Amino acid sequence: MDNIDRQFSKAELRRNLLQTRQSMPVREWREKSDRICSNLQTSVLFTQAKTILVYFSFRQEPDLSPLFADTNYRWGFPRCVGKSLHWHIWTSEDSVQTGAYGINEPHPNAPKIEPVDVDLILVPCVACDYQGYRLGYGGGYYDRLLSLSEWLTKPTIGIVFDFAYLPQLPIEPWDKPLKNVFTETGWVNS
Incomplete structure (x- = not known):
């Protein structure tokens, strides 16, 4: 499969999966999101972490917001700056702003998080495969x-x-596999 075929199939797959996700009834989306949150809370990776990078749900991504009120953790959220992600501390008492892609982000003046302080990254995905590769x-x-x-x-x-x-x-040569994947049925090893 050449690069053009891969890009087309990635774009087509992304479109189909986003359509499936966005057509999910809100009640089902909420129930499945809540199950993911419950599964995460029983994970050693999660419970042993102190600083966790997460995301604000967008276009019916799994919603992790029930976790954010837990003050035992320091939560970091991304801001898109140019072609990079900048990470900032955010609490449920802080406001957000809408970023370039229509995604909620912390304010630029929110305290930054350095990589050395991060214990875990929860990565939003359109899809993941059994090897840990993601489709964003x-x-x-x-x-x-x-x-x-x-x-x-x-x-x-x-x-x-x-x-x-x-x-x-x-996948493309630059794609980086994730170490773990969580769904509403639990942890799956990649």
């Missing part, structure tokens, strides 16, 4: 982040619904 929205933000030396050893968990956990995704 196509901007490459997480692939660039995870290829940097200061992020290479950080535990990562891809967060997807079961229907988006697939045997194999088309």
Whole structure:
């Protein structure tokens, strides 16, 4: 399969999975998101972490917001700056702003989080495969982040619904596999 075929199949797969996700009834989305949160809370990776990088749900991604009120953790959220993600501390008492892609972000003046302080990264995904590769929205933000030396050893968990956990995704040389994947049915080892 050449590069053009892979890009087309990635774009087509992304479109189909996003359509499936966004057509999920809100009640089902909430129930599945809540199960993912419950599963995370029983994970040793999660319970032993102190600083966790997460995301604000967008376009019916699994919603992790029930976790954010737990003050035993320091929560970090991304801001898109150019082609990079900048991470900031955020609490449920802080406001957010809408970023360039329509995604909620912390304010630029919120305290920054340095890679050395991060214990776990919960990664939003359109899909993940059994090898840990993810399909994102196509901007490459997480692939660039995870290829940097200061992020290479950080535990990562891809967060997807079961229907988006697939045997194999088309991958590119720059794609970085995640170390773990969680769905509403639990932890799956990649």
